[in-house]
Amino acid sequence: MKGEMKELKLTVNGKPYELEVKAETLLVDLLRQELKLTGAKVGCLDSACGACTVNIDGKAVRSCSVLALQTNGREVTTIEGVADGDKLHPIQQAMIDHGAIECGFCTPGMVMSAKALLDENTNPTREEVKEAIQGNLCADEGYVKYIEAIEIAAREMRGGQ
Amino acid sequence: MDETFGNYSILGKAIPRVDARAKVTGQAKYAADIEVANMLWGQINRSPYAHARILNIDTSKAEALPGVKAVTTGKDFGGFKWGWSGPTRDEEPLAVEKVRYQYEGVAAVAAVDEDTAQEACDLIEVDYEPLPGVFTPSEAMQEGAPLVHDDRPGNICVEYHWNFGDVDKAFAESYLVREDTFQTPRMAKGYLEPPAVVAYWPDPERIVYIGAKGSPYFPYRILAKCFDLPLSNVRIITPIIGSDFGGTKNDMTPADFSAVMLAKKTGRPVKFVTSQFDALTTDLRRHPMWITVKTGVTKDGILKATSLKAVADGGAYTRISPLTMFLVGTCQTLPYKLPNFKYDAYNYFTNNPSSAAMRGHGLYHSRFAADVQLDMIAEELGLDPVEIRLKNSIENPKPGEIYETVNDVHVATCGVQECIEKVAEAVNWKARKGQKKVEGDTAYGMGFAAATYNSGTKLSAHNACAAIVRVCEDGSVNYLTGATDVGQGSDTIMSAIVAEVLGIRLEDIDLKRVDSAFTPVDPGSYGSRVTVHAGEAATKAAEDAKSQLLEVAAQQFGVKPGDVDIKDKKVFVKSSPERNMAWERLVRIACYETPGKVIIGRGYSTQGISMYGLADFSKGVGDIGTNYSFTAQASEVEVDVETGVVKCTDNNVIAHDCGFPLNTQAVETQVQGGSYHQGISAAVYEEFKMDSGQTLNPNLVDYKRPRAYEAPMTQVIHVITNDPYGPFGAKEASEGSCCSAPPSIVSAIHDATGVWIKDLPAQPEKVFWALKKKREKGQK
Incomplete structure (x- = not known):
């Protein structure tokens, strides 16, 4: 149902999260608006530009093309989690x-x-x-x-x- | 090892960009990333019609929706109209009486979240009376055609007629005269970052506007007028900007005006983030143009005369079309010698989204037409494309001398011949000649082109860039600029100039991006003007600060200020360098020795105007540029003769005369990008498909943009000419490559297959039919 809150457990940049999200929330909106990780950009929301690409369990995925709930139990890495402290990748x-x-x-x-x-x-x-x-x-x-x-x-x- | 040029500490080398770390770690904040406490979200209600009278707007249902805080319509703006210049102010923040293109903004809503704002927009009831429209220049120019603007008869937006020399006599004397018509596509600007803005009123007399604007002093002036405030009370802050390429991120959008109006109404910050759909359907586009070029040459292929006619679709509002049409004509007398030149320009209003400036502005259309036609002429005369270009191209003037064109364009340095020679050598042009390569269904071909671009564009009224260098007491430096880096790298270049002049390190400079409360006023990032004008301002401001410090140093050493200098963060007596002190110590003495100085250097640019004055648009004479860059390019393509698919190979070389590359790496990236995204893409990929004012491919799936797997690994060769009118000899970098790429691609397709594609882009269907027609003709 639209608007219904669901439980979501995931790891973002090595940090475990237990959240309540709406079923329709896109991963990119969860990252940018809830977790304030604005490194992933919104260019098109059509899965065409790739500006919102993150890694899910090591695979490159456009975070506008998956629901936040689809990352349940998974490991998400965003651009903010790529460098090792001050040492860049x-x-x-x-x-x-x-x-x-x-x-x-x-x-x-x-x-x-x-x-x-x-x-x-x-x-x-x-x-x-x-x-x-x-x-x-x-x-x-x-x-x-x-x-x-x-x-x-x-x-x-x-x-x- | 990267190439280096000149004898400088920082300039002339590959300098990593000052903002690259923030961008590569995701820390860089773009407009859409900005949040302000208590912020509302805005949405625009847009017209479904391309041309319609607005009979009534009922916002009551929207206002009643829980979560909606304010609604605005065009009437709230009290009849305010805006535009590029006084006579062209023909656009309202939100349409009041009629809409002139599809999805033009009619009303706007501020609500507690984006969804509520969108829902409220959908509840706004607008009664329209649909009107017949005009959707191409040929429709717009018909007798009795519907008028886009009632007070603009014939739908004429811009018209110029220029005539230099005696074109008719020259045609009569020519050995060969050719006339061809070419077409350039309706293109998106191509930025991935859709425009976004956050605006608020810290008190009832002051605006703060944070938005993705490449020319932030446009909204500074326009918002002050619109809201009847003194300029001192309008604060424009620029975040990091995700490209611009001219147009929407210079000018205003309905969201820009609405954000400020709704923030005023609600007393809360309002944020608008444009969707890519809205950007692709309503943002400014590159003009589609029909260019008829008639050229006469001698038997040896020497250009005698060109008559150029350009017909453009200007869209619904004037915007910057007067400049566009000027640019299409003005540089036709470069980079080749042209003694007789005639130009007729017609730009029509239509019920399409407005057209405006885009990387390669103006010159790209006419250079494409003329350079392809030059190859057609070469073919008819049995001349080699490189040979005919070398024969006609302008020689580099000797130092102190100026080349003047028939329309009074002045060139102090011109490296086009060297560019042509170096590219021909790099691709082994001579050896390649006559070696047609066909492998199965794939035909390979190579094309050549040369181009120019005006640099340090100068327009009437305020044209100067200014700069402030503030030396802090610990030796660190703030650089305050009015110039805006939209991705081209000017923040790095300006920091590098300041560090070079002061004799300190790049990392000692902290650049402050535009905040109109503190930074000096500036025309903006357009017309390849920033390096030349802001660079001059940076040089002068740094020299001013330096001279203040050298006075202190001279006192310390007991010599004259002219006897001391600063290099590698050391101030020293020139005749005995062992007498020196560290930069930090010098600054400390200057700032602390009672009463203590405050070291602020300032400077502004004058070079562009002091030389030769301004261009006259109606007569077509004079300089739009302070100086001019030159480019030559060879492109190889592979054409699938079964399907018509054209792809660039990695055999793609550009030689670029930017005078002096202040940052070699930035010049290379700019040139490669300009060539591919705004040049090659125009030649083979991009075009909006329209139907009666409706955009049929308003997304990045159906609207083809160039991707990595088709990208040529373009090689860039630097040609150094050290222009006397640019800072450290510099001219613009990259807009020239937008202009050389399309003709080189079209000539390469011809070399591979024998067909001329005169109507861009050379999409597979077009090439397929041209090949089919050619085969059928061959069979007859």
Whole structure:
């Protein structure tokens, strides 16, 4: 029923939560409005732009395309949970150093898609990198430096090999 | 290892952006991320009709809905109209008497949450009398066509007629004269961040507006007028902005006005976040344009004359169309020498959403048409595309000399020949010639193009950027700018200029984004103007602060101020550098030695205007740019001859003359992005499909935008010309690549298949039918 509150247990960025949410609440709204994690952006709400991408149990998922309740018992990682304290993740560091970021609106989603890829495979081909971020629209930087930055990060994660 | 240019500590190198860490960790706050205590949510009621008279608006049911705090309609604004300039103020915050495009805002609601606000909007009853409309320029120009604005006969929004030299005589003397008509698509601006705003009144006489605006001093001036307040009482604060590309994030939206009005009515902050559907159906678009270009050349392919006719769909309101149509014509005399030039421009009102500026503004349309036609001419004359471009392109003027075009455009530096040569070399153009490659159903081809873009755009009235450098007593520095970084990287560039001039590190500079209560007034981020004008202001403000500090240093060392300098955070006597002290110590002495100085440097830009004055739109003479960037591009495509699908290969090279790259990395990213998102995308992907004013593909699934798997890994070559009118020799970066990409793609499709696609975008269906027609013609 619309408006009915349901119980939800999940982990977000390593922190366990026990919440009551409406059945129709989208994950992105839970993150942004209830948990105040505004790193995931709302670009379209059509699952087309990828700006709201998060990781659920390690997979890249558009948080506008799942209900909050579908994450019951799962582990959600948002952009706010990627760095280890002050130490940035190699993907984040490479995107900064390589000049991949312009307006930055797609950046959190881009990082989350890249992270899901590199957590599974630190030696992807260029085609695999492009495929991993194909659901993430960028408006201004042309993807070239994002693709190269993810490759640089992959090398870093392989220990420079 | 990245390339570096010049002999600077910070500039001319790859500098990571100052805001990148906040963006990559999700900490950067965009307008939609901002919450204010006690905040209400707003929604707009929009017209389902593209053209209709408003007979009555009944808001009583909406007002009675629990949770609704206020409703506003256009009448609340007391007849206020706004626009780009005095004569073009033809738009109301919310439509009062009639709506002129579908989903134009008619009323707005503030409620306790978004859902309630939407529900209340749906309860507003508006009686309309639907009117017949005009939906293309050809409909709008018909005798007796319905009028979009009753006081604008013939639906003419803008009309220019310019004539330089003797075009008719030159055509008569030409060996070959060609006339072709090209078409550019109706495009979205393409930002992912839909416009958003939070507004409140801290007291009954003051507005605070926090919104995604690339030109925040537009709302500053417009809101002051609209709400009859002194400018001092209007505070515009810019959050981080998710791209702009001209248009909606410069101008006002119904949500901007409504947020302020509803906040006034309720005494509470009101937030509007536009949906992507609303952004795609109502935000400003790139003008669709029909460009007829007639060109005469000698037997050797030397350009004798061009006659250009541009017909544009301006949409429902004037907005910035007078500038658009000026830009379409003005740079036609660049980057090639053109002794005779005629231009006729017609921009019509229609019942479509309004058109406006977009990255590559104006020049992209005419350069596409003329550069593709140049390849058609080359083919007819048996000339090579690179050869014909080199023959006609403007040589780089010697230092101190100026190249003047027939329409009084002045160019101090022009690297187009070097750009063409470097690109041809990088793609091995000569070796490639005549080597058509076909693999199964895939045909490969390469196309070439060159372009220019005006940089440091200068318009009448207030044109200057200003800056304040505040040196804190511990040696840290605040940089206050009126310029706005919408993603192009100006915050980094300005910080870098200030650090370079002061002789300190980039991380010592803390840049304050626009807050009109504290930062200096600024025209805004448009027309590739920020680097040139704000850069000049940054340089002057930093020099001012530095000279105040050098006076103190000179006293300390017992020398003259001219004898000391600062580098690597050390102030030293130039003739004996061992006499030095740390930057922090110098600042401390300056600030603490009784009575204690307050070091504030200030500066504003003058360069653009002091040189050659302003352009005359009606006559078409004069400079819109302070200086001009140049670009050459080679693009390879693969065409599936079965399906008509066109895809770029990684064989894509751009050489860009931005004068001097202040940040090599930022220039590369800008050029790659401009080429792909606003250039290649216009050439092969993007177009709004319309039916009687209704947008048929108002979402990012049906409206195709370029994605990573089709992205060419474009290589960028820097061409250095050190322009005397830009800060540290700089000119604009990237708008040129929006202009070189489409002709290079269309010529590449021709090289691969033999068909000319003159009507963009070259979507599969269009290419498929062109190929089919060509095959059938071949069989006859």
